[in-house]
Amino acid sequence: MKIEDVKRILVVGGGQMGSQIAMQAALHGYAVTLNDLSGELLEKAMKGNRVQLEKRVTKNQMSEAEMREAIGRVTLEPDLEQAARAADVAIEAIVERLEPKRECFAKLDRWCPPHAVLCTNSSTLMISQIASATKRPDKCANMHWFFPPLVMKLVEVVQGKETSEETAQLVAELTRRIGREPVILRKELPGFLVNRILRAQSREAYHLLEEGVASFADIDKAVELGLNHPMGPFKLSDFSGLDIGYNARLETYEVTKNPADKPPAALERRVKRGDLGRKSGRGFYDYSVNPPKPTD
Numbered sequence: 001m002k003i004e005d006v007k008r009i010l011v012v013g014g015g016q017m018g019s020q021i022a023m024q025a026a027l028h029g030y031a032v033t034l035n036d037l038s039g040e041l042l043e044k045a046m047k048g049n050r051v052q053l054e055k056r057v058t059k060n061q062m063s064e065a066e067m068r069e070a071i072g073r074v075t076l077e078p079d080l081e082q083a084a085r086a087a088d089v090a091i092e093a094i095v096e097r098l099e100p101k102r103e104c105f106a107k108l109d110r111w112c113p114p115h116a117v118l119c120t121n122s123s124t125l126m127i128s129q130i131a132s133a134t135k136r137p138d139k140c141a142n143m144h145w146f147f148p149p150l151v152m153k154l155v156e157v158v159q160g161k162e163t164s165e166e167t168a169q170l171v172a173e174l175t176r177r178i179g180r181e182p183v184i185l186r187k188e189l190p191g192f193l194v195n196r197i198l199r200a201q202s203r204e205a206y207h208l209l210e211e212g213v214a215s216f217a218d219i220d221k222a223v224e225l226g227l228n229h230p231m232g233p234f235k236l237s238d239f240s241g242l243d244i245g246y247n248a249r250l251e252t253y254e255v256t257k258n259p260a261d262k263p264p265a266a267l268e269r270r271v272k273r274g275d276l277g278r279k280s281g282r283g284f285y286d287y288s289v290n291p292p293k294p295t296d
């Protein structure tokens with residue numbers, strides 16, 4: 001398939017990532033189908049997108065008509081079989097667990113047209129683990145976006161053992177056409193580039209915390225003021241969702257069996273009590289107060 005033949009993009013999972021990936025593609029002229037488990041979840045996803053675009057209209061970054069047109073390019077479809085029918089490229093952004101992703105890919109393989117390319121937005125899982133649930137592993141790749149997709153410019157495109165060069169190049173070009181910058185990884189490995197570097201930093205931050213060297217708030221402060229990072233590692237975890245980091249670590253640990261990859265206790269404790277970061281109002285920090293206050 002040539003890039004010009006990509007007309008409709010299917011995004012499966014309209015959560016934090018999928019909703020905005022769908023919107024970003026629609027903003028760049030693509031017809032998009034967004035799928036989630038129910039119509040209500042899909043409405044909620046588009047409500048969030050509308051809020052983001054309205055801010056742009058207020059700031060004169062786009063017109064009201066452009067906003068309406070872009071939103072109009074997104075079709076909401078809770079029935080995956082129906083949603084998959086006309087997709088040229090599918091981007092899966094459901095929960096970060098291997099089995100549900102494999103099930104999703106098996107369905108996409110069954111219901112998408114034979115030429116369609118299937119991508120996962122997984123943060124850590126390697127495409128070959130998921131693509132083996134399909135009969136088209138050459139047409140499967142990681143297309144890893146960063147949160148929030150309407151803002152963050154980078155997309156990591158990962159070639160698995162069986163991903164064809166044509167597929168990798170097509171996904172990279174599609175990334176450019178939807179206003180994002182690709183990097184291509186020629187080898188698959190858990191965590192790709194950015195998350196491996198981030199993980200190394202985060203592992204050291206948790207190590208320092210667990211050794212009692214400093215509080216997490218002071219570790220954040222040190223990284224922000226000493227390294228000029230916009231957010232320290234604990235604030236960043238809250239921002240992305242503690243459950244995302246927790247599940248990603250579990251998946252990595254299952255592959256590597258390296259005890260250093262296990263979710264740290266301070267993270268596990270918060271996830272188990274439902275403190276998932278900004279999205280639940282509380283994580284390492286309590287967001288019900290301004291400025292947010294460190295939690296126990």
Ligand SMILES: NC(=O)c1ccc[n+]([C@@H]2O[C@H](COP(=O)([O-])OP(=O)(O)OC[C@H]3O[C@@H](n4cnc5c(N)ncnc54)[C@H](O)[C@@H]3O)[C@@H](O)[C@H]2O)c1
Nearest residue numbers: 013014015016017018036037093094096122123145147240
């Ligand atoms: N949040 C991040 O910072 C981030 C960054 C990059 C990649 N990712 C990856 O993106 C994916 C989604 O993450 P998220 O933060 O958007 O999660 P989320 O929990 O906000 O959204 C997941 C969505 O998928 C839907 N869903 C679950 N099972 C489904 C199914 N079988 N069919 C259709 N929809 C289904 C859920 O209802 C939910 O709306 C994960 O693989 C995650 O690792 C997340």
